[in-house]
Amino acid sequence: MTPSHPLETRNEFIARHVGPREAELGAMLETLGYASLEALTDAVVPPGIRLEKPLPLDEGLGEAEALAELHAIATRNRVLTSCIGQGYYGTHTPAPILRNLLENPAWYTAYTPYQPEISQGRLEALLNFQTLVSDLTGLPVANASLLDEATAAAEAMTFCRRLSKNRASNRFFASRRCHPQTLDLLRTRAAPLGIEVVVDDELALNDPSTFFGALLQYPASHGDIHDYREWIERLHAANALVAVATDLLALTLLTPPGEFGADVAIGSAQRFGVPLGFGGPHAAFFATREAFKRDIPGRLVGVSVDRHGQPALRLAMQTREQHIRREKATSNICTAQVLLANMASMYAVYHGPQGLKVIARRVHRLTAILAAGLRELGHTVEQQHFFDSLSLASGNDTAVLLDRAREEEINLREIDDQHLGIALDETSTPALVQRLWAVFAHDGQRLPDFAALADTPDALPAGLLRHTPFLEHPVFNRYHSETELMRYLRRLADKDLALDRAMIPLGSCTMKLNAASEMLPITWREFTGLHPFAPAEQSEGYRQLTAELEALLCTVSGYDAVSLQPNAGSQGEYAGLLAIRAYHESRGEPQRDLCLIPASAHGTNPATASMAGMQVLVVACDASGNVDIDDLRAKAEAHHQRLAALMITYPSTHGVFETGIREICEIVHQHGGQVYIDGANLNAMVGLCAPGRFGGDVSHFNLHKTFCIPHGGGGPGVGPIGVKAHLAPFLPGHRCLERRDGAVSAAPYGSASILPISWMYLKMMGGEGLTRASQVAILNANYIARRLAPHYPVLYTGSHGLVAHECILDLRPLKDSSGISVDDVAKRLIDFGFHAPTMSFPVPGTLMIEPTESESKAELDRFCEAMIRIREEIAAVERGDLDAEDNPLKNAPHTAAELAGDWPHPYERRQAVYPVAQLAEHKYWPPVARVDNVYGDRNLVCSCPPVEAYQ
């Protein structure tokens, strides 16, 4: 890759993305006994599935070139002022949040906070989010985000079904005043579960007794606000539960759902500082009553204590999630929207309760003045009471008005061919109101006088004003100057370990580089400023981007068509299984409802299968960790009439390229089933083999794993699916797409605004770079496995004793010989400045390590040395040289506070915190000691402690 001529451009990006230097590769290969990367690849990837030709992709572009090409695409988007509303609103992202959080790798490269000791910063930000949602909705328990408002509504529907006393009912009432995209998603989710969604006018509902639950929208989609107190009482009397979709900004002025009887409140926190982004990513929220807190879907941050009794945060009640409860889990949500939830929570921290009210009041005042002027112009505003949205009976003028608005650079909501909607937001100005009047004035009509209408009364219903205070906690009242906010964000970030400090060797999660040049475009106005339902001719840039990305993903995966709509891997799994269901139905085989899943599968697989209305049948794995083919064949044969699908991860969750994969796929096909290949491990395959070529019918790809979207501390993610041609007609639809039903996300392209990240990665790497990335990912994993094998047995290997892109270390024998557990080793790694590998998945008592191609040899060596030193400490425990209970492993991680206090331990302080000399130069200090999970689950607290706690 060295240019032969000084004027020849050379692609430096590949070598920026891939960690080991050219010269180091030789040494690493030598450790493994291979002469070249090619030779290693030949030994690892089964020849039967290996791609014969290099990927037919263009050569990679340099960073500047790729940015220029993408910018040309971006400028094909036309950003108008959006007055569409319908769940998506203009907002000002405060600049310090943009710069110090969204654009800060300390926040965006963090992993999901499963290791609480190194995650206190983002856990605090999420606790603030939960407090924000809980205070504004008036419901005591809120989760740490869901994927979008529509999927949150669908979660609310199944939540009501689980908890309703109306057990016999399968009917769910949904108000016709809900956002249309929400209703579409409810229909998608309801069908496989046998739920009947009844969309109707709640104000005319006579008999509520047949429903297990209901969904209302408050304020309604068109803007009106109704008093639901009595209505909810009637539903409760009929044993139904009631969920309310709502708007956080409106709730600063309106009575919260929790105060008028709602059991659940859901919605989107987008307008708290998160750009429109053509539909996402945004954080949805879900809040409920105390009695239901153990059933809340998604992740919940809770307060607990550490080993020394100090308060510490961690994810609560992990035991109810998919990896434990499998097909009985409360939800399949894994990756959520942490980064966006943190942006929204910091927006509230920055503005505080008064500032939020000022914003809300201003939006409302402008809307009231707008309505008064429209009435003066002779238009019929349909709402008596509203917050920020109006609808007009525009009759036969509808099309003309829409066009005139567009000439004024304004998008209105086209409700139907007789009605228009207008929504204002934080970015609206008096000038916008006047421009709107000009659009709606008939020729020659005099425009209303803004000053004369400035005293127009509010249009909030007197009986539904908010009287309860909110956000009284100090955190929402302290950081209102930029200096204070900047330092608060820095302080929180400093508590955490993200990729900006050290390798995160998580198996199954591919924590690779999220390059700065990949990240830059996501804040370009041409990408952030578009409403998801803006007219198609305004989003040509996005359409080109998505079409190109789909084509790139088809090429690397071997599939024929891709949908970018699912906004996480779990949602991709769901969309994939729905496609399989629909395919069987289209062939007159609706009885195929059985899903085979190997015992080693990721927890989302069985959880998703059950959401898709399938029955899960577990397939055994053999002693070497591979799918037990005889068991698979027997089960496929025995159930050949009901077999719908096999869900299998490749390379396996055991970190091995199973050689039987083709045969496995054939067995399933022979018995009429479809093969779902979970593509979370695609990072081992790009350019080497392709799921669409060795038997897969459908796969999801985690763009936040293989294709460089950062994990954001637990989201955002994107989980597109690729399908073979026969499944293409069953890809997710959307009311904005050609296929109109079957939406799995609120927006047609899901989390569209982060797709540029993956586009940049694919374009800069090109076919050669992508293939090299896979090869080095495999090399790095095998290098670690080889270096650590003398100290920790590697549990599973494939042919030639090699692993794929990750390896599992078996610590169970050490537990027996020393009493030291995987937890102890994971926590001890924190003292060395490392995030722990994946613990006890897929095999209890093991650690799974995936270094990725982005880690340099120096970093791999530093990690191996830490692991080897830890093994020496375990040996000292085995020998009795270290106390069996009071030793650096059991007491890890060690905090600075502990060091400064009395030192009761039989080992030295230096061994505790500086176990290797290099740490003197750069030491990470965990803010809390080992966190007690059980205490926190028993005493569940999931919002900021009340004000009294600070007095």
Ligand SMILES: *Cc1c(COP(=O)(O)O)cnc(C)c1O
């Ligand atoms: C990460 C992962 C998933 C789930 O993806 P999310 O984006 O977190 O929903 C599914 N399967 C496997 C094997 C994974 O590693």
